[in-house]
Amino acid sequence: MPNSVQTSQVQQFNSLWQIWEQGAKSHPDAIALYDPHAKPPIRISYKDTFEQINQFGAGLRSLGVNFGDKVALISDNSPRWLIADQGILAIGAANATRSSQAERSELLYIIEHSDSVAIVVENLATLKKLEPELHSLPVKQIILLSDETPPEGVYNFQQLLDKGHNKDLGNPSIKRDTLATLIYTSGTTARPKGVMLTHGNFLYEVEAAQTVLQLEVNERVLSILPTWHSYERTFEYFIFSQGCTQIYTNLRTIKKDLKEHKPHYMVAVPRLWESIYEGVQKNFRDQTESKQRLVKFFLKISQKYITAKRIVQGLNLENLYPSLGDKLKASLVALILWAFHQLGHKLIYQKVREATGGNFKYIVSGGGSIAEHLEDFYEIVGIEILGGYGLTETSPITHVRRPHRNIRGGDGQPLPQTETRIVDMSTRADVPIGQQGLVLIRGPQVMQGYYKNPEATAKAIDPQGWFDTGDLGYVSKWDDLIITGRAKDTIVLTNGENIEPQPIEDACIRSPYIDQVVLVGQDQKQLGVLIVPNLSVLETAGLIPPDSTLASVLPELNQPKIRNLYREELTREVQNRPGYSINDRIGVFEFLPEPFTIENGFLTQTFKIRRNIVFERYQDIIVKMFTS
Secondary structure, rough: EHHHHHHHHOOOOOOOHHHHHHHHHHHOOOOOEEOOOOOOOEOOOOOOHOOOOOOOOHHHHHHOOOOEEEEEEEEOHHHHHHHHHHHHHOOOOEEEEEEEOHHHHHHHOOOEEEEEEEEEEEOHHHHHHHHHHHHHHHOEEEEOOOOOOOOOOOOOOHHHHHHHOOOOOOOOOOOOOOOEEEEEEEOOOOOOOEEHHHHHHHHHHHHHHOOOOEEEEEOOEOOOOOOOOHHHHHHHHHHHHHOOOOEEEOOHHHHHHHHHHOOOEEEHHHHHHHHHHHHHHHHHHHHHHHHHHHHHHHHHHHHHHHHHHHHHHOOOOOHHOOOOOHHHHHHHHHHHHHHHHHHHHHHHHHHOOOOOOOOOOOEEOOOOOOOOOHHHHHOOOOOOEEEEEOOHHOOEEEEEOOOOOOOOOOEEOOOOOOOOEEEEOOOOEOOOOOOOOOEEOOOOOOOOOOOOOOOHHHEEEEOOOEEEEEEEEEEEOOOOEEEEEEHHOOEEEOOOOOOOOOHHHHHHOOOOOHHHHHHHEEOOOOOOEEEEHHHHHHHHHHOOOOOOHHHHHHHOOOOHHHHHHHHHHHHHHHHHHOOOOOOHHHHEEEEEOOOOOOOOEEOOOOOOOOOHHHHHHHHHHHHHHHHO
């Protein structure tokens, strides 16, 4: 059933705790949290989740954690993370969140910098990771989210719930401007900043999301992103306000979970959608030659069909203002190709949908730019992507593509009460519609500031409340936002040309032979790329031995045959991208000896490439590229 009652009620809420109070009353027996991979599997109803939240919060209060205190929450995705998060917030305390997989020094810095009086950690291993320095910090209480037997003076999860049994939350005076969390930036610098988000920031996001989608009680949502990150966290608050069931998955089991649990919704970063896409492409490549030709035929026809359809609907980013003639011509093309597209759906695309469970209403992509070929592919197979835009500092969503105006490649229209300005980077004067500039945002989702860092706060938010995103973009006359790159990522060639790396990188990874790339070329005459090759495709093509590693086949990759192949791939894909200019040409490239992963420090916890780390570690390769 639609949740119109919830929509109106959330607007009256002052705290996130009220979302759970409402859920426990209106659909107490609906499953809120389901972890099929726990031993035994965990299923918790809205009523029981609400009770555990209250017990967790009351347990903390009985240990002396008070309104306004900070509690470090160091853990990864699990139902207990959610219960701990909401239990901390229920008593008016705020949490400082980070992954248990983060660097030890970073975790200790966050605990100290946040002034945390208590810490909640995933397990004993995480606790031991923080010792012995933890004991020199003013932390009074330590809680494990596991059921392990704790050291003396430490409580495990069940012990804390027992302490909170039959105790109250103290009726905290939580307002919309009460601090809810400190989310520390992903650590691409030595000292991450603590973003201060309030109950009101999150509640606004929940309200605004309901103007985009109306979900229903018991609809299934698959969760894979780090829940301490603002993107996943805010989406979770939204789906719980709608009575949905959250199902936990991970990278090892996601293919199985998609088929088994048949989710209706899922949010993820572009890297995950790329992984699923590559899995499908591998399956295509494993077919007989005749079937491969059939697949390529239908994909080519469907590509023309969706392009024509977008023009008719006014949703083509390359032609946002089509003439009547453009629309008539596109209508004719779409009409001619419709039957072929439908046949392709029946023979091929339906099987792709079934591999993802077959029930997706929408998937949401954020946390970075999603490549054009992924947008095309998912539209062709009938899986609707809603892209959006935002930053941790904006809770995070500021813009999102609506179902009725889903411009692929765009970043959506502003949420209600959200203002967008595009200004000249030098003068800060507003630029005309359609012209690129620096993106500024003002709205109820903008953070209070950076914790204990007034200088950084003043630099990010001006006296009029405009937040400097650091991103470049433009807006259409219908308020569509299109992000074109990061101001600080812009590469300036010696001829003065400014190059935004993301669109060119997106073009490069269209090649099946390329897994990851980073564009380089600052202060050079031409562009270059660092390439992580796709070994499975090279193996299938018989170009490298089976079960190779990057390090082991690096000499073979630099043989003329393979280098010529990559030169052709780069040239074709870059030249075929919309808006190509001669300055986009890739002049030089080199292969890297390892992929970009979270574990080796090249990716953030949300799978964004840490460009500064890449430049630092491969400085010798970069210099050699442009001097040899």
